Amino acid sequence: MVGRSTTDVKCVKCKNVYEADVVDHIDLSEDRDLWRNLKAGKANRVQCPKCRKVQYLNRSLVINFEPENLIVVFDPAARKKVVRENHMKDYESVVGFNETLEEVGNETEFKIVTKKEQLKKLVADYVKAHG
Numbered sequence: 478m479v480g481r482s483t484t485d486v487k488c489v490k491c492k493n494v495y496e497a498d499v500v501d502h503i504d505l506s507e508d509r510d511l512w513r514n515l516k517a518g519k520a521n522r523v524q525c526p527k528c529r530k531v532q533y534l535n536r537s538l539v540i541n542f543e544p545e546n547l548i549v550v551f552d553p554a555a556r557k558k559v560v561r562e563n564h565m566k567d568y569e570s571v572v573g574f575n576e577t578l579e580e581v582g583n584e585t586e587f588k589i590v591t592k593k594e595q596l597k598k599l600v601a602d603y604v605k606a607h608g
Contacts, residue, residue: 480539486523490530497523499534505603506543512608515540515600520551537564540596542603547586549599556591564589 480502487494499521503511514520521534537552548568555561568587590596 484534484536486525486532486534488525488528488530489532491525491528493525493527495526497534499523499536500538502539502541504541504543505600506541506607512600512604516597516604520596540600542599544607545586545603546584547588547599549588549590549596551590551593551596553591553593555589561589 480500481498482501483496484499485494486497500511503515505512511520514522519533520538521536522531523534524531535553537550537554540549540551541547542549550564550568552560552564555564565587572583572585590599
């Protein structure tokens with residue numbers, strides 16, 4: 478199931494501030510309709526209701542590659558060490574929450590990806606294997 482939320486976006490063209498629906502989490506085994514967007518590098522595409530300018534938000538996105546036992550955080554800002562460390566702490570905090578999650582965490586690979594090209598390749602490989 479897709480995890481979604483709303484966020485305020487400031488248009489890069491007309492400076493209009495508007496609320497947009499964004500994707501926070503994707504499970505590829507369930508959300509097959511989003512494969513194309515991810516493969517094309519078009520995650521979290523928004524359009525200004527005032528001037529119609531399209532932009533892609535640079536925000537983190539968690540992708541669950543099941544049955545590969547791989548969780549990927551795509552975040553262009555994670556090129557900075559402090560951001561990567563925060564993602565690792567968040568993941569360790571979640572999997573350390575209880576025994577079941579800790580067991581799942583021990584069996585799951587966790588990656589942080591900062592470039593769209595890396596994400597596109599991971600998704601393309603997944604689609605070849607499970608499409």
